[in-house]
Amino acid sequence: MAVSFPHPRRLSRPVHLGPVVIGGGGPIVVQSMCSTDTRDIAATTAQIAALAEAGCEVVRVAVPDAQAAEALPAIVRASPIPVVADIHFDHRLALASLRAGVHGLRLNPGNIRDPDQVRAVVRAAQERGVPIRIGVNAGSLPPLEGEPGRPPTLKEVQASLPKRMVQAALGHIRILEELDFHDIVVSVKAFDVPTTVAANRLLARQIPYPLHIGITEAGLPWAGTIRSAVGLGILLFEGLGDTIRVSLTGDPVEEVRVAYEILRALNLRRRGPTLVSCPTCGRTEVDLVRLAEEVERRLQGLPASITVAVMGCVVNGPGEARLADYGIAGGRGRGVVFRHGEIVATVPEEKLVETLLAEIRRDFPDLDRPRSAPAGPA
Amino acid sequence: MAVSFPHPRRLSRPVHLGPVVIGGGGPIVVQSMCSTDTRDIAATTAQIAALAEAGCEVVRVAVPDAQAAEALPAIVRASPIPVVADIHFDHRLALASLRAGVHGLRLNPGNIRDPDQVRAVVRAAQERGVPIRIGVNAGSLPPLEGEPGRPPTLKEVQASLPKRMVQAALGHIRILEELDFHDIVVSVKAFDVPTTVAANRLLARQIPYPLHIGITEAGLPWAGTIRSAVGLGILLFEGLGDTIRVSLTGDPVEEVRVAYEILRALNLRRRGPTLVSCPTCGRTEVDLVRLAEEVERRLQGLPASITVAVMGCVVNGPGEARLADYGIAGGRGRGVVFRHGEIVATVPEEKLVETLLAEIRRDFPDLDRPRSAPAGPA
Numbered sequence: 001m002a003v004s005f006p007h008p009r010r011l012s013r014p015v016h017l018g019p020v021v022i023g024g025g026g027p028i029v030v031q032s033m034c035s036t037d038t039r040d041i042a043a044t045t046a047q048i049a050a051l052a053e054a055g056c057e058v059v060r061v062a063v064p065d066a067q068a069a070e071a072l073p074a075i076v077r078a079s080p081i082p083v084v085a086d087i088h089f090d091h092r093l094a095l096a097s098l099r100a101g102v103h104g105l106r107l108n109p110g111n112i113r114d115p116d117q118v119r120a121v122v123r124a125a126q127e128r129g130v131p132i133r134i135g136v137n138a139g140s141l142p143p144l145e146g147e148p149g150r151p152p153t154l155k156e157v158q159a160s161l162p163k164r165m166v167q168a169a170l171g172h173i174r175i176l177e178e179l180d181f182h183d184i185v186v187s188v189k190a191f192d193v194p195t196t197v198a199a200n201r202l203l204a205r206q207i208p209y210p211l212h213i214g215i216t217e218a219g220l221p222w223a224g225t226i227r228s229a230v231g232l233g234i235l236l237f238e239g240l241g242d243t244i245r246v247s248l249t250g251d252p253v254e255e256v257r258v259a260y261e262i263l264r265a266l267n268l269r270r271r272g273p274t275l276v277s278c279p280t281c282g283r284t285e286v287d288l289v290r291l292a293e294e295v296e297r298r299l300q301g302l303p304a305s306i307t308v309a310v311m312g313c314v315v316n317g318p319g320e321a322r323l324a325d326y327g328i329a330g331g332r333g334r335g336v337v338f339r340h341g342e343i344v345a346t347v348p349e350e351k352l353v354e355t356l357l358a359e360i361r362r363d364f365p366d367l368d369r370p371r372s373a374p375a376g377p378a
Numbered sequence: 379m380a381v382s383f384p385h386p387r388r389l390s391r392p393v394h395l396g397p398v399v400i401g402g403g404g405p406i407v408v409q410s411m412c413s414t415d416t417r418d419i420a421a422t423t424a425q426i427a428a429l430a431e432a433g434c435e436v437v438r439v440a441v442p443d444a445q446a447a448e449a450l451p452a453i454v455r456a457s458p459i460p461v462v463a464d465i466h467f468d469h470r471l472a473l474a475s476l477r478a479g480v481h482g483l484r485l486n487p488g489n490i491r492d493p494d495q496v497r498a499v500v501r502a503a504q505e506r507g508v509p510i511r512i513g514v515n516a517g518s519l520p521p522l523e524g525e526p527g528r529p530p531t532l533k534e535v536q537a538s539l540p541k542r543m544v545q546a547a548l549g550h551i552r553i554l555e556e557l558d559f560h561d562i563v564v565s566v567k568a569f570d571v572p573t574t575v576a577a578n579r580l581l582a583r584q585i586p587y588p589l590h591i592g593i594t595e596a597g598l599p600w601a602g603t604i605r606s607a608v609g610l611g612i613l614l615f616e617g618l619g620d621t622i623r624v625s626l627t628g629d630p631v632e633e634v635r636v637a638y639e640i641l642r643a644l645n646l647r648r649r650g651p652t653l654v655s656c657p658t659c660g661r662t663e664v665d666l667v668r669l670a671e672e673v674e675r676r677l678q679g680l681p682a683s684i685t686v687a688v689m690g691c692v693v694n695g696p697g698e699a700r701l702a703d704y705g706i707a708g709g710r711g712r713g714v715v716f717r718h719g720e721i722v723a724t725v726p727e728e729k730l731v732e733t734l735l736a737e738i739r740r741d742f743p744d745l746d747r748p749r750s751a752p753a754g755p756a
Contacts, residue, residue, distance in 0.1 A: 038660035062660030086659065088693055139689075139697030154719060157701065191654045191698065193643050197615070217656045217689065217698055220670055223639055224655075229604045230611030230643040237575070237612045247657040249670045249688075255657070261601055265571050265608040276569045277602075278595045279625040279633070281464065282416035282440030292598055292627045310627075311517075311595065315466055319517030320569065320595055323535070341532060 007239040012210040015131045015183050018082040018103040020057055022131075022185055022243045023210025028236070028268055029243035030259045031058035031212075032252040033086070038068035038075070045078040047252065052080045054256040055271055058243065060084040060106060063093050072100035084133065091117035098124045104185075106133045109175040110168075122179045131183035134172040136165050137216050138190035161190060162198035169203060184209045185243065189216035193231040200240050210242035217247060224248040225258050232262050270305035276324055277310040284312035286330030286349050294353050304364055308356070309338075326360050328352050385617040390588040393509045393561050396460040396481040398435055400509075400563055400621045401588025406614070406646055407621040408637045409436035409590075410630040411464070416446035416453070423456040425630065430458045432634040433649055436621065438462040438484060441471050450478035462511065469495035476502045482563075484511045487553040488546075500557045509561035512550040514543050515594050516568035539568060540576035547581060562587045563621065567594035571609040578618050588620035595625060602626040603636050610640050648683035654702055655688040662690035664708030664727050672731050682742055686734070687716075704738050706730050 014024025036043040038061045063085045082103035087094045091112045146152035165188040188199040215231040218224035228246045246255040263269040277292040292310045309327030311317030321327025327338040335352045337345040339359040361367045392402025414421040416439045441463045460481035465472045524530035543566040566577040593609040596602035606624045624633040641647040655670040670688045687705030689695030699705025705716040713730045715723040717737040739745045
């Protein structure tokens, strides 16, 4: 059901994290961050495996101290996906992470005060072909100076954020560019969606580097999912964003699932089947919620990017079922089954799901193969 | 944390549904649709009460037959919010709904073939000051004609949708305008987000009427929430949409909750507290998920539109906590509490939530009053 995307994607300079390319017009890369204690190698490795299985393509781990850095070689060895070390302030942790073989650094060079220390980190990254992601969050900007004699109001602080976030990012970028380092990815994130959109628009016009986008501190999973979908949806629809991270206070595997669903909603990437199903109303004469849930369950893990419509009535049902790859449109205790836009059967309600699945099985004979988890990224 | 909205809202002609105004620059109205059998007055009335309590401001019920129309007077009498009758094809159901006192009709006049019948419905609506919403869904368009000698491809069908949806809507609008009827709300919906956005952009330029926006047949709650947040987020951010309906295959009360959360993400409307909380990482030294969940639970139902930050570390924590109305930033087994941007206390982890709540209670003394359900709309 996709129409061509109305906005061309912003073209950015490609950056390599191991085998994964961010930017340069390639697929939008899905990433997440471990919530484990990095010093706990077993827990971190297990979480990375779960993330990778859910489709995560790059994973970040916090490196707050030397013990965390010491755990990195084992974590990097065990990880099926590139590992990014998240460093703040201490250049020795960055050097240790590079020696450990990480594929990327997240580090704001302006936070390392000594120019010699910055130079040492940048040289080491350069030698290893490791990119640096600069990440500016609204919450970690230097304080805004007010008018002489009075502090700035909260409103002034808020209105100033997009420009100040971008200025901070450009400052960090300049430090790297002056050292002739250009393998850069940049993010400017806020909790506030309009602030985040404004900052990214402003930044995108001024740099050639890929953008990592996200809504930071978005909250607990339910509200955080909606906030991320709104914010990342707007940015992606405008053609901005080369890699995305959904931030939820909870299991990072859920971040990956949400990220793919956002990309799917914009036809940017797909992982497995897309279910079109109506909200039911007083016209519905079949048990639609049960039908939709049953179809979703039976298709779970199918790697094929097909669209399946499960519709409850004769008003919009046949039209939607015809637009989908496969579909059912319920009537009074019975329904019509569609395949590639054509009616292929009319059967009683209790046979609708099996008949639909039989049609899908004609194209995907391994439909019923047991699957432990959702399939890999499309 | 709101910045001023970057896009001005499209100004539309205001339309009145009982006491509720749609368009004209007023707040974006949240609506939903009953999933009950309209003939079941008790079930429908109970669902409308639950929807209204969740903040639903307009409710639609399907009127597929005469028995459903006969149930309407009792439903309308019991409803605390305006009721819209959803009618297809049969003008007698529209006339019966108007006699029953509904506050709005959802009806595509072009589907009633006889001009005299259309005129009778429009006159009756006019006399009662009842607006008509025209609703065009991608799934219920007339078939696209192909080139001579071959049917159109699916790709051609998909690419043609936005223009054909708008043409269909304009056709229905013209019928009403020719009868000097202008209390019109219009929707053009598809499952595909870019199709829906393109259709609404095209339509918005050509009519003065308010837009009802939605992503139709968005699916089961989890995926449907994300798809709706992406699609409605893009439209609302562009300034389009005067009333929104989230369509989920499930409980319509959830549609209302999701609708408010989408509006909140864009600072368009707020219902109660907004929680800013970080995704936790290897730097987190407090049990942040537990803290965030506890704060969310304790604030549930508070009508005040406050922002509360629950942050796990010293990197972004203090900054975000300072930007919020209230906040905590955790450190090693202890944390700092903020109120209106100022540090007010440093306490051990186990006292963080109580100290935060005490600060909120200073401004909202009835914080702990028992509440049965989320507060009314902002």
